[in-house]
Amino acid sequence: MPESCKRGMIIRARSVVTMDGPLIKNGAVAISGDRIVDVGKFLEVSARHWGQEVLDLGEQVLLPGLINAHCHLDYTCLRGKIPRQKSFTDWIRSINAEKSRLSPQDYVASINEGFAEAKRFGTTTIANLTAFPELIRQLPDPPIRTWWFAELIDVRSPNRANDLVDSVIESLKSSQNYGLAPHALFTASKNLHQRCEEAGADVLLTTHLAESREEMEMFRDASGPLYEFLESIGRDMGDCGHGTPLECFLRVTDPSTKRLFGTQNENNWLVAHLNELTEGDFELLKKMKTKFHVVHSPGSHDYFDHTRFPFKRLRAIGFNVCLGTDSLASNESLSLFAEMRAFQRNEPAISPEKIFEMVTVNAASALRQQNTLGRIRPGFRADLIGIPCTEDGDLFAEIVAFEGEINWMMANGKP
Numbered sequence: 001m002p003e004s005c006k007r008g009m010i011i012r013a014r015s016v017v018t019m020d021g022p023l024i025k026n027g028a029v030a031i032s033g034d035r036i037v038d039v040g041k042f043l044e045v046s047a048r049h050w051g052q053e054v055l056d057l058g059e060q061v062l063l064p065g066l067i068n069a070h071c072h073l074d075y076t077c078l079r080g081k082i083p084r085q086k087s088f089t090d091w092i093r094s095i096n097a098e099k100s101r102l103s104p105q106d107y108v109a110s111i112n113e114g115f116a117e118a119k120r121f122g123t124t125t126i127a128n129l130t131a132f133p134e135l136i137r138q139l140p141d142p143p144i145r146t147w148w149f150a151e152l153i154d155v156r157s158p159n160r161a162n163d164l165v166d167s168v169i170e171s172l173k174s175s176q177n178y179g180l181a182p183h184a185l186f187t188a189s190k191n192l193h194q195r196c197e198e199a200g201a202d203v204l205l206t207t208h209l210a211e212s213r214e215e216m217e218m219f220r221d222a223s224g225p226l227y228e229f230l231e232s233i234g235r236d237m238g239d240c241g242h243g244t245p246l247e248c249f250l251r252v253t254d255p256s257t258k259r260l261f262g263t264q265n266e267n268n269w270l271v272a273h274l275n276e277l278t279e280g281d282f283e284l285l286k287k288m289k290t291k292f293h294v295v296h297s298p299g300s301h302d303y304f305d306h307t308r309f310p311f312k313r314l315r316a317i318g319f320n321v322c323l324g325t326d327s328l329a330s331n332e333s334l335s336l337f338a339e340m341r342a343f344q345r346n347e348p349a350i351s352p353e354k355i356f357e358m359v360t361v362n363a364a365s366a367l368r369q370q371n372t373l374g375r376i377r378p379g380f381r382a383d384l385i386g387i388p389c390t391e392d393g394d395l396f397a398e399i400v401a402f403e404g405e406i407n408w409m410m411a412n413g414k415p
């Protein structure tokens, strides 16, 4: 860290969007080490921190760094490799074929490339699922704040849940922030889901749920291409034909009928997708006392042409919704600005400010970092980005419309 940051410095910009109060024109943020210590009008902040070095970003708006709530950097190298497929199951076959050609070195390079790209687009925190947690030790310290989620699949060995979880926790322990990701109901057994939940109240969990029509067909009707594919590779299909994916998930994560799902570790879950929900599912979601967090990936969603994401209904019943890029095996870039625009195209009535919340405060809260990330507030981490602005109209509209790489950033107090 440069000496100036350790001592403290002031960053001035035409405007500061704190996500914590009104827009500050001719604003400034004072930082010391990895923390924000002051924010306000430039003249006031510089008077309070007299003598500190000032970095003037000029005609830019200073923003909290963006938070990607769902990503798989393992597959950065698969950008453009898998053309749109007829079915979700065909895509799984294609990605499996691509993966069989990759070596551990390819994955290491892919993850590093992904970090660099995410950073160029203003992401300062990422929730990254990796199928290879054992590779984390071979990587340099991530250039941005990272939650490593070990992606777990036991479809071919459903009796190994305990060993699997123990061994990935061993690999993850060296990381500051980690979690577990039973991949999906169709690839991770009930035991594996439960074992992940038992890993501890402080362990964040994520999974893919109710993503595709084929997943709905598989669980509700015990039929369809995904059902046939998984049956052909030897999966026990006994859990199919008994309800929707959401119903199965709630049963799996709450095996005890003594408690309602929503009273224990549900706040630990970041649930990706939730595109396929029936009216009965919405009734269940309404009844949940404490709700899991939902991650929507608009770019990947468009790639697969999934059923419309029920944003308004989920929000109306109190779900915290954030955005993620998903992997480049089903998306074109790791830019959250591009994700915000893809979301906006489908939900033009949602204000740009509400959209920006999905990559800042909402995502911070999903990672249980609502008191350290997602806003510019004294005591919060010094994760900041600057982008050019003219403020001719709605500033948040201008932010969401920003294209390209960002001009300036600081992650954890490091420029």
Ligand SMILES: [Zn+2]
Pocket (backbone or CB within 6 Å): 070, 071, 072, 208, 272, 326, 327
């Ligand atoms: Zn994913």
